Amino acid sequence: MEVSTHKLFAPPIYPGAVRRRVILDRVLQDNSLRVTVLQGPAGHGKSTTLQQIKTAHEARGWRTAWLTLDDADNDPRRFESHMRALVGLMRGGAAHPEADAAWVGDAPPDLANWMLDSLSGMETHASIFLDEFQALRNDAILRFFRFLLSRLPAHAHVFIGSRSLPEIGLATLLVNRMATVLRADDLRFTPGEVTQFFAESKDLRVSAEEVGAIYRRTEGWPAGLQLFRLGLGSPEVRTSLVDPEDHGPRELAEYLTDNVVTLQSPRIQEFLFKTSLLRRLSAPLCAAVTGFDDAQDILEQLERSGLFVRALDSDNRWFKYHGLFSSFLADSLHRSSELEVVSVHERAARWYLAQHLPEEAIYHALSCRNFSLAAAILSEWSSRLISNAELITLERWYDRLPFDHVANRPVLAIKAAYSLMFLRRRAKLRPLVDLMNQHAGCGDILQTTSPDLCRAMARLLFEDDLHAALDIIDRPEVLQQEVSGFPAFELGAACNVLSFGRIAAGDFEGARKSLMLARAHSERGAGSFVMGYTTAVSGARLIVQGKLNEAIERYRADMLAQHAPLDKSFAPAVMAAAQIWALYEANDLAALEPLCAQFQRGISECVTLDFIALAYVSISRMHDARGRSAEAQEVLEELERMGHDSHLDRLVSLADWERVRRAVLAGELDRATALAKRIAPVCPPLNPQWIYMADDMEGEAFGRIRLAIAHHDHALASQLIARERARQTGRVYRDIRLYVFEALMLHDKGSPNGAHRSLRKALQLARPGRYVRCFLDEGRAIVSMLREEYQHFLQSAADGQAPADPDRDFIELLLAASGTDLGQPRGRHHLTDPLSEREKEMLQFLANGVANKEIASRLFVSENTVKFHLKNIYSKLGVSGRVQAINAARTLRLVS
Incomplete structure (x- = not known):
C-alpha cells in the first residue's frame, strides 16, 4: 500500500506563536490520562496546540508520531497502512508500513492488538497525535478506536484534534478517568494570551484598547486573532474596532479575509485565488494552474508571513492553506469567474494525471464536471484499487460519477460491480447488473469487457441462483485460459463458483480440479480475493467428505503460508467463516470464540450465503454450548435480518430451522411444531440431487427428520432418512448426521440393538476426522447412548475381555466434550503428585475436547x-482415561 508521507508530518511551530501555557500545564501535569481530545470548530488552533504538546513531549524524551486524517482514510485498507506507518515512525523506522495491512471487514482487534503490542514494547512514554479526526465516518474504523483506546498501556497517550466530538467511547473513558476533552472555550485565547499575541508584532503598534476590542470581537478565537493581525495594516480594519456591531465568526472571518487579501499585490492575489481551489499545493502544481514560474518562492513567502499557509513536509515541497482561508478565497473566485474555476480544476486534473496521482486527478476532474476524464481515470485506477482491496475508495468515486459515464465504459462498469458485490451494496449494484444483462455474451474477457462472469457472480451472491451462475460460467474454453491481472481475478472467482456447483452436485473430484485452476489463476496475479475463497471452499469440500482434521490443518497452513497476507479486507472473512464451521464441528471452542469476535461482522458484510449460514449457525451453537442462550438467539435474529435485508430466503429459512432444533432439544415440541409450520418454503435446487453446503449442517431436511422422531412418527422418520441417504454418495459428513438420526429414531422406537448399530456406523465414519458436535448437538439421548457404549468397554475391560476397539478413545473424546460424568464417586479423586505447568496446560486442552494430534x-x-x-496425568489423578481425567480434574477444580 502507498503511504502519503505528508500526512505524517506535523505542522511546524512558527516564530511568534503564543505558547498555550494553561493548556500545556493541564495536559502535561497528568500522565495518567490516556486520551486527550481537542474539539472545536475550524480556526480554534487545535493543530497548533497539538504540535506544542508534541514538542513538549519530545523535550521530555518521549516517542511521538503525527497523522493528519482525511476523507480517504475511511477506506480501512488505506487507514491501516497509515496507522502502521505511524507506528513505524514512532519506533524509529521509515514512513512506510512495517507490515502489509490485513484489515478485515470487522476485525479492528487484529490491527489494534498489533498496535497495542508495539506500544507495550516501548520502554518510554509514547504519544500519538491524530489531527482532523472528524474526517473519519467508517463504523469499523471508529470501532477500532473504541477497542484500541480502552486498552492503551499506561505509558501510551493519544491526542486527537477534531471539529466534532468523535464516537470513540469517550463516555466510558471519561468515567474511568482515562480521558479528558478540551472544547472550544478551553482553546480560546485568554486576555493575557491575546495581549502577548499582539505584543509579538511590534511594528503594528496595537494599543491596549485595540487589543481589548479585538478580544471582545473574537472572544479569543485564534483564527480571528490571526486575521486581525494580518489585516490591521488596513485602516478600514482598525476603524472597525470601534464599530459596536457584533459579527459571528464566519462573517468576521470573511470580512477580515477580504481585507487581508486586498493588502497583497495584484499578482499575489491572483495566485491566492487560483490556488485556493487546490487541496494541497506544490510549486509545479501551482505553476501549472497559475502560469507563475516562481511558485516555490511565493509559497515560502506566504508561509513566512503567516498567511494561513503551512508546509506539509520538511522539504517544503507540499503546502496547504488553512481551511477557512481557502474556502473564502474559493468562494470569491466562484463569484467572480466560474470559467476561471473550471480552468483551474481542469489544469490541476491534467497535472495530477501526468504525475500518476489518480485520486487528486479524479477530484479535480469532477470539480470541473469533466465526467468523461474522471471516468477514464477511475477505469484505469480501479484495477489497482481492487487488487489492494480498496473497495470503499472505488465505491466513493463511483458514487460521484453520473451513471451514463460508467455505462459507456464496460471495464469500469464491471470493476465497479465486483466492488459493490463484495461490499454487498445491493441497491447500487442493481443498475449495473441490468446494464450487463443487456450486453450478455458480448466483449472479451482478456480486455475486461465481457460482463458474463460478473453477471454470474451477481446471480450467486445476490439471487442465490447457483444454477444460473453455472450456466453462464461453465465454459472450459474460457476458464482454462492463461491470463494475468484483472482477467485472472475474474477467472479465478469463476472457478470458485464452479467448485461450489461441483460440491453441490457431489462431484468432489470435479470440485478439486476447479479449485486447483482457481489457485493457478490466483498465482498469476488474481489477488487474494480469489485465494481466500479457494482456501475456504477447499476446506469445506474436505469437511463434507469426512476429512475435518485435514480441513483444519489446511486452513492453518494456508494462512501461515501467505508470503503477502491475504488482501486484505474480505478474503480473510470467508476463510474465517469456513474455519469457524470446522472448529465448531471439532468442538475447539477455545480457538473458535476469538475468531467469532474478530470476524463476525466481516462475515455478515462480504461472504457468500452458504458460508454466512455455516458461520452464524456455528456461532449460535457455540453460545449455546457455553450456556449463553440469549446470545445464541441474538445471532439467529441477526442471521434472519440479513436474509430479509438481502432478499435471501434461504438464510431466513436456515435461521428458522435452527430455532426448531433448539426448541426440540429444549423439550418444547408444540413450539417447535408451530415454528416449523410458519417457515416459508424456499425454491429447491433445479436438480433435486443437489445439496447446498449449508444444508449439510442444518435445514429443512434435517429439521423434518428431527420433528418426526420427536413426534414418535418412526415410519416418516425412516422414510425421510432413506430419501436423504439416497440423494448422494460420498457426503460423509451428511452420512454421519443421518446415522445419528437413525440411532435416535431406533432408540425412541425401542430397538436398542439397532440404535447402537447405527450409532457405531456414525462413530466409524466420524472417528477419522474427529467430528464431535454433530453428535452432541442432538441432545441428551445421544450422550446417553454414548455412555452405554463406553460402559460396555469398561465392563469388557473389567471382565478381561476388552476388545481392541479404536472407537473407545473416540467415545472418550465425545463424552469428555459433553461434560458427562461416568458415575465415579466425587470424593475419591485426589492428586498423588502435583501437576507440572505443562501437564496443567494439557489438562485444559483435554477439558476443551482437543484431540492428541491437535494438542x-x-x-x-x-x-x-x-x-x-x-499417562503421567492419568497416574497422578488415579484414572485410566480421558473422561475420568476430566471428571477428576473438574472435581478437584483443576480446570474450568
Whole structure:
C-alpha cells in the first residue's frame, strides 16, 4: 500500500506563536490520562496546540508520531497502512508500513492488538497525535478506536484534534478517568494570551484598547486573532474596532479575509485565488494552474508571513492553506469567474494525471464536471484499487460519477460491480447488473469487457441462483485460459463458483480440479480475493467428505503460508467463516470464540450465503454450548435480518430451522411444531440431487427428520432418512448426521440393538476426522447412548475381555466434550503428585475436547510426547482415561 508521507508530518511551530501555557500545564501535569481530545470548530488552533504538546513531549524524551486524517482514510485498507506507518515512525523506522495491512471487514482487534503490542514494547512514554479526526465516518474504523483506546498501556497517550466530538467511547473513558476533552472555550485565547499575541508584532503598534476590542470581537478565537493581525495594516480594519456591531465568526472571518487579501499585490492575489481551489499545493502544481514560474518562492513567502499557509513536509515541497482561508478565497473566485474555476480544476486534473496521482486527478476532474476524464481515470485506477482491496475508495468515486459515464465504459462498469458485490451494496449494484444483462455474451474477457462472469457472480451472491451462475460460467474454453491481472481475478472467482456447483452436485473430484485452476489463476496475479475463497471452499469440500482434521490443518497452513497476507479486507472473512464451521464441528471452542469476535461482522458484510449460514449457525451453537442462550438467539435474529435485508430466503429459512432444533432439544415440541409450520418454503435446487453446503449442517431436511422422531412418527422418520441417504454418495459428513438420526429414531422406537448399530456406523465414519458436535448437538439421548457404549468397554475391560476397539478413545473424546460424568464417586479423586505447568496446560486442552494430534500441533511437540504427559496425568489423578481425567480434574477444580 502507498503511504502519503505528508500526512505524517506535523505542522511546524512558527516564530511568534503564543505558547498555550494553561493548556500545556493541564495536559502535561497528568500522565495518567490516556486520551486527550481537542474539539472545536475550524480556526480554534487545535493543530497548533497539538504540535506544542508534541514538542513538549519530545523535550521530555518521549516517542511521538503525527497523522493528519482525511476523507480517504475511511477506506480501512488505506487507514491501516497509515496507522502502521505511524507506528513505524514512532519506533524509529521509515514512513512506510512495517507490515502489509490485513484489515478485515470487522476485525479492528487484529490491527489494534498489533498496535497495542508495539506500544507495550516501548520502554518510554509514547504519544500519538491524530489531527482532523472528524474526517473519519467508517463504523469499523471508529470501532477500532473504541477497542484500541480502552486498552492503551499506561505509558501510551493519544491526542486527537477534531471539529466534532468523535464516537470513540469517550463516555466510558471519561468515567474511568482515562480521558479528558478540551472544547472550544478551553482553546480560546485568554486576555493575557491575546495581549502577548499582539505584543509579538511590534511594528503594528496595537494599543491596549485595540487589543481589548479585538478580544471582545473574537472572544479569543485564534483564527480571528490571526486575521486581525494580518489585516490591521488596513485602516478600514482598525476603524472597525470601534464599530459596536457584533459579527459571528464566519462573517468576521470573511470580512477580515477580504481585507487581508486586498493588502497583497495584484499578482499575489491572483495566485491566492487560483490556488485556493487546490487541496494541497506544490510549486509545479501551482505553476501549472497559475502560469507563475516562481511558485516555490511565493509559497515560502506566504508561509513566512503567516498567511494561513503551512508546509506539509520538511522539504517544503507540499503546502496547504488553512481551511477557512481557502474556502473564502474559493468562494470569491466562484463569484467572480466560474470559467476561471473550471480552468483551474481542469489544469490541476491534467497535472495530477501526468504525475500518476489518480485520486487528486479524479477530484479535480469532477470539480470541473469533466465526467468523461474522471471516468477514464477511475477505469484505469480501479484495477489497482481492487487488487489492494480498496473497495470503499472505488465505491466513493463511483458514487460521484453520473451513471451514463460508467455505462459507456464496460471495464469500469464491471470493476465497479465486483466492488459493490463484495461490499454487498445491493441497491447500487442493481443498475449495473441490468446494464450487463443487456450486453450478455458480448466483449472479451482478456480486455475486461465481457460482463458474463460478473453477471454470474451477481446471480450467486445476490439471487442465490447457483444454477444460473453455472450456466453462464461453465465454459472450459474460457476458464482454462492463461491470463494475468484483472482477467485472472475474474477467472479465478469463476472457478470458485464452479467448485461450489461441483460440491453441490457431489462431484468432489470435479470440485478439486476447479479449485486447483482457481489457485493457478490466483498465482498469476488474481489477488487474494480469489485465494481466500479457494482456501475456504477447499476446506469445506474436505469437511463434507469426512476429512475435518485435514480441513483444519489446511486452513492453518494456508494462512501461515501467505508470503503477502491475504488482501486484505474480505478474503480473510470467508476463510474465517469456513474455519469457524470446522472448529465448531471439532468442538475447539477455545480457538473458535476469538475468531467469532474478530470476524463476525466481516462475515455478515462480504461472504457468500452458504458460508454466512455455516458461520452464524456455528456461532449460535457455540453460545449455546457455553450456556449463553440469549446470545445464541441474538445471532439467529441477526442471521434472519440479513436474509430479509438481502432478499435471501434461504438464510431466513436456515435461521428458522435452527430455532426448531433448539426448541426440540429444549423439550418444547408444540413450539417447535408451530415454528416449523410458519417457515416459508424456499425454491429447491433445479436438480433435486443437489445439496447446498449449508444444508449439510442444518435445514429443512434435517429439521423434518428431527420433528418426526420427536413426534414418535418412526415410519416418516425412516422414510425421510432413506430419501436423504439416497440423494448422494460420498457426503460423509451428511452420512454421519443421518446415522445419528437413525440411532435416535431406533432408540425412541425401542430397538436398542439397532440404535447402537447405527450409532457405531456414525462413530466409524466420524472417528477419522474427529467430528464431535454433530453428535452432541442432538441432545441428551445421544450422550446417553454414548455412555452405554463406553460402559460396555469398561465392563469388557473389567471382565478381561476388552476388545481392541479404536472407537473407545473416540467415545472418550465425545463424552469428555459433553461434560458427562461416568458415575465415579466425587470424593475419591485426589492428586498423588502435583501437576507440572505443562501437564496443567494439557489438562485444559483435554477439558476443551482437543484431540492428541491437535494438542501436539499447538504445543509444537510430537504426539508421543503428548501421550507420555497424558499417562503421567492419568497416574497422578488415579484414572485410566480421558473422561475420568476430566471428571477428576473438574472435581478437584483443576480446570474450568
